[in-house]
Amino acid sequence: MLLKHVRWQRNNCSRLAENLIIQAIRKRLRKKLRLREFQEMGFHVDFKVDIPANSEVEDAFFDKLFDFVDERELSIGGNMSNFYVSRGERNSTTDADREALSHWLQQQPEVSAVRVWPLDDTWHGPFKWL
Template identity: 35%
Template sequence: MATNRSRRLRKKLCVDEFQELGFELNLSFKKDLDDKAIDAFLDDFLREAMEGNGLGYVGGDEFGLVCLDNRGSVSEEQRSAVEAWLKGRSEVTTAELSPLMDVWHPDTPINKA
């Protein structure tokens, strides 16, 4: 594919200066939790950790991708806020957050701003 792209095309493809960052999330819950408790946790997670930080979540109850709710990139501060929120929850035994990565092209290195 050509590397000499117009600004409009770079924006449409979310590349170069329009790269959007997010992170992957892996969760493990306590063994004795029932489905109702997990659903309550996920409701709190979406409302407090995601919407409260302007983030969006795509995935299931144990694995997903976190990205900005609008166009743009997740900041390291937002990632840290989600990590701190998860560490404060008793339902979760482990929470693994990946480093920030390109959400549209995961194999592409992060641009240095």
Template identity: 35%
Template sequence: MKKRLRKKLHVGEFQEFGFNLTIKFTDQNTNEALDAFVESFLDEVIDPNGLDFGGGGDRFDFAGFVVLATRGSVTDEHRALANAWLEKRDEVVSFEVGELVDAWYP
């Protein structure tokens, strides 16, 4: 396969990785608290590290996928940042930061 096609299809040396994120909140969580949580997550983890996040949920469960905002792949360091930030949050009962997976072909 030619390089141009590999780049277009995001395969080979152009493969990009991301990771899944699932979060469970306390029963006392409110919709307003969820909004504040998401804003903090975006402001403190996603934006400063050049990442993008897509996902959603409700005041009990939240899930999404994290990728690099530009071409390229997230790293284990990005996963560690998300993990460390979530460990400090009182409203989070449990969470899982998934392994790196192909962002284009799950």
């Protein structure tokens, strides 16, 4: 019984110590590590494009997508049908950005099966593939 109590105290103390350490991190370090008020949020997008590869239609579609992303001052990275959306310069994307991109993709006749994932931490996850 005593051993169980000691383990319980040690686990709770380590969690308490961890929280105190995070609280004690100076603002400069929180900014460098992108924690708390400096956290950056982004989201994943999966969709299927029903157009032949290496065609002018594909080029036109992706030109429209890039123009839409640029208008909202977003950045994307990934491949043609699965990418991560973030906002540069230490800013976060918003739910409005998610909804706008989802709505835009659903309006495109070339696109089917759109999935826009919830916001997650751009730097520390959790990421959808973990």
